[in-house]
Amino acid sequence: xxxxxxxATSFDQDQALxxxxxxxxxxxxxxxxxxxxxxxxxxxxxxVMTSMLITAVVVIGLQINTGLAGxxxxxxAAFMGAGAYATALLATKGGMPFxxxxxxGGVCAALxxxxxxxxxxxxxxxxxxxxTIAAQILFHFMVLNLPxxxxxxxxxxxxxxxxxxxxxxxxxxxxxxxxxxxxxIMIAGAYGVARSRHGRIFAAVRDDDVASGMMGIDVVRTxxxxxxxxxxxxxxxxxxxAYYVRFVSIDQFTLIHSIWFIAMVIVGGMGxxxxxxxxxxxxxxxxxxxxxxxxxxxxxxxxxxxxxVFAALNIFLGGIIAGFLIFEPRGLMHRWNILKRSYRMWxxxx
Amino acid sequence: xxDFLNYLVxxxxxxxxYALIAMGFxxxxxxxxxxxxxxxxxxxxxxxMVWWTIIQMGMxxxxxxxxxxxxxxxxxxxxxxxxxxxxxxxxxxxxxMVTIGLLILIRGIVLVLFGPQVRAFPIIFPLEPIILGxxxxxxxxxxxxxxxxxxxxxxxxxxxxTRVGLTMTAVAEDHQVAMSxxxxxxxxxxxxxxxxxxxxxxxxxxxxxxRSINMMSSDIGLAALPVALLAGLESLAxxxxxxxxxxxxxxxxxxxxxxxxxxxxxxxxxxxxxxxMLLIRPTGMFxxxxxxxx
Numbered sequence: 001x002x003x004x005x006x007x008a009t010s011f012d013q014d015q016a017l018x019x020x021x022x023x024x025x026x027x028x029x030x031x032x033x034x035x036x037x038x039x040x041x042x043x044x045x046x047x048v049m050t051s052m053l054i055t056a057v058v059v060i061g062l063q064i065n066t067g068l069a070g071x072x073x074x075x076x077a078a079f080m081g082a083g084a085y086a087t088a089l090l091a092t093k094g095g096m097p098f099x100x101x102x103x104x105g106g107v108c109a110a111l112x113x114x115x116x117x118x119x120x121x122x123x124x125x126x127x128x129x130x131x132t133i134a135a136q137i138l139f140h141f142m143v144l145n146l147p148x149x150x151x152x153x154x155x156x157x158x159x160x161x162x163x164x165x166x167x168x169x170x171x172x173x174x175x176x177x178x179x180x181x182x183x184x185i186m187i188a189g190a191y192g193v194a195r196s197r198h199g200r201i202f203a204a205v206r207d208d209d210v211a212s213g214m215m216g217i218d219v220v221r222t223x224x225x226x227x228x229x230x231x232x233x234x235x236x237x238x239x240x241x242a243y244y245v246r247f248v249s250i251d252q253f254t255l256i257h258s259i260w261f262i263a264m265v266i267v268g269g270m271g272x273x274x275x276x277x278x279x280x281x282x283x284x285x286x287x288x289x290x291x292x293x294x295x296x297x298x299x300x301x302x303x304x305x306x307x308x309v310f311a312a313l314n315i316f317l318g319g320i321i322a323g324f325l326i327f328e329p330r331g332l333m334h335r336w337n338i339l340k341r342s343y344r345m346w347x348x349x350x
Numbered sequence: 351x352x353d354f355l356n357y358l359v360x361x362x363x364x365x366x367x368y369a370l371i372a373m374g375f376x377x378x379x380x381x382x383x384x385x386x387x388x389x390x391x392x393x394x395x396x397x398x399m400v401w402w403t404i405i406q407m408g409m410x411x412x413x414x415x416x417x418x419x420x421x422x423x424x425x426x427x428x429x430x431x432x433x434x435x436x437x438x439x440x441x442x443x444x445x446x447m448v449t450i451g452l453l454i455l456i457r458g459i460v461l462v463l464f465g466p467q468v469r470a471f472p473i474i475f476p477l478e479p480i481i482l483g484x485x486x487x488x489x490x491x492x493x494x495x496x497x498x499x500x501x502x503x504x505x506x507x508x509x510x511x512t513r514v515g516l517t518m519t520a521v522a523e524d525h526q527v528a529m530s531x532x533x534x535x536x537x538x539x540x541x542x543x544x545x546x547x548x549x550x551x552x553x554x555x556x557x558x559x560x561r562s563i564n565m566m567s568s569d570i571g572l573a574a575l576p577v578a579l580l581a582g583l584e585s586l587a588x589x590x591x592x593x594x595x596x597x598x599x600x601x602x603x604x605x606x607x608x609x610x611x612x613x614x615x616x617x618x619x620x621x622x623x624x625x626x627m628l629l630i631r632p633t634g635m636f637x638x639x640x641x642x643x644x
Binding site for chain 2: 072122127131134137141145256259263310314320321325326
């Protein structure tokens with residue numbers, strides 16, 4: 001809901017994403033902060049933020065696919081891998097500049113995702129989850145067992161840094177800006193999709209696909225489109241990943257990564273783009289916390305061993321997925337909305 | 351010819367092992383409508399319990415195994431108490447996602463309790479193989495296969511013919527309808543998880559006897575997926591047929607096709623079958639068909 005005194009008097013105003021002056025100011029300050037980050041933060045934070053941005057692009061794709069359109073997808077890491085491999089191959093073998101390789105990589109991932117979107121036409125629920133797990137396994141198999149000259153096999157592919165107008169994006173800050181700009185475009189696109197006709201169709205199919213079919217919605221096309229879009233986002237994220245790490249290998253895109261992505265969507269809140277961003281931030285921050293604080297804990301407390309850190313990360317992730325599903329299935333975004341509503345209403349209860 | 355017979359028999363027996371693991375999926379599904387992605391992790395947990403009782407505590411096999419089964423059952427009951435008791439009547443999506451959370455959680459718990467080292471698993475079935483003419487059969491697979499057939503037929507009878515089993519089947523059909531008929535959904539789910547955990551321990555025993563155990567052993571859960579889906583998630587006796595089918599196809603594919611393509615095609619073949627099955631007939635060979643209404 002809007003704060004007191006803000007009324008939408010036209011359809012455009014009602015659809016607007018930024019509704020009040022203070023929201024516009026906050027957004028502006030936040031974007032400025034993001035652009036200033038390489039100057040004010042240390043190299044480690046910039047690296048973490050870069051990986052957060054890349055993950056955000058992938059998770060927003062999953063949010064469109066699973067949160068908005070309701071199609072469970074446990075193969076998002078495979079779609080990301082498809083994009084990363086396609087981008088890496090286009091860049092190294094095809095010699096294409098990154099501003100062609102990146103979108104084409106995204107399109108390749110989208111086509112790979114479309115295959116499983118067509119499977120979603122016949123099957124739903126956890127049968128679909130199983131199909132996307134099969135995507136994960138088939139992707140693994142394809143990369144490892146096709147001739148090594150095609151996709152690098154188990155050795156992976158090394159990628160040259162992206163070049164823009166003859167200027168190599170090989171420093172951490174340059175890659176950060178590349179990821180930031182691409183992520184901004186993709187996030188804006190996702191907000192657009194969510195409030196458009198397509199977003200409403202996705203939500204209708206998610207809530208009841210039989211009923212929405214009766215209303216004249218083309219359910220087959222919608223499900224395929226959801227997978228196409230979700231996998232496109234994953235592919236773009238994968239392409240950015242290829243340029244960021246400059247090395248693509250199969251163990252960067254496993255089932256566990258897909259599960260992390262789903263965890264981010266659940267923690268942030270299903271069906272909300274902002275929720276996906278919050279989920280990415282919270283979970284990646286927790287991962288960083290465990291990996292940076294863990295070793296010093298192990299040093300100070302001799303009864304702990306190094307494996308405990310990894311185990312603790314697993315227990316934390318498993319616990320957080322189960323905990324959110326049991327106690328707050330609508331995620332942190334829902335909590336935030338409750339908070340916002342209560343301070344806008346204050347001092348009245350409603 | 352003798353090679354072919356070897357691949358055939360051993361493929362069928364390892365297929366029965368997959369069927370035993372897949373039985374864990376089906377039992378939990380049949381009594382609670384939850385598809386348990388953490389099946390492989392339950393297998394690892396059960397396996398570690400067997401390791402702990404027999405090797406670590408030095409119990410004789412005939413005490414150690416019942417203790418391991420009992421603790422696996424208690425573990426299954428704990429899972430139900432902590433997670434699924436709170437989720438009765440919630441959407442299937444939440445339940446399935448909770449099992450994915452469990453998958454990771456149990457990994458962490460096993461790492462904390464038992465450490466990441468590779469451990470030698472106790473020898474439960476004698477190691478020397480049975481040799482019939484040219485065919486060499488591993489004893490653990492043979493005894494495990496016989497056990498699987500007995501348990502599969504027994505559970506099939508239990509779920510289809512006894513009163514208790516049929517009430518659980520009603521839970522798998524619809525939680526609300528089952529509750530309105532006076533069936534305790536919670537008790538059914540608790541039983542399902544206990545049985546699932548015990549079956550997983552049994553699977554671990556057959557699979558790992560005389561080998562070694564670590565976290566990677568959970569891969570067997572993923573390998574059993576195609577069997578469960580080919581049979582259809584509601585059919586216990588169908589698992590036996592599907593298991594043999596998948597095992598034989600995998601055995602023959604890895605024997606004759608792998609040299610041609612130079613890769614582990616045999617291990618992916620079951621998933622290709624699974625994908626085709628999902629596309630052609632999502633309910634599997636013997637699963638229930640559901641009719642959708644708004």
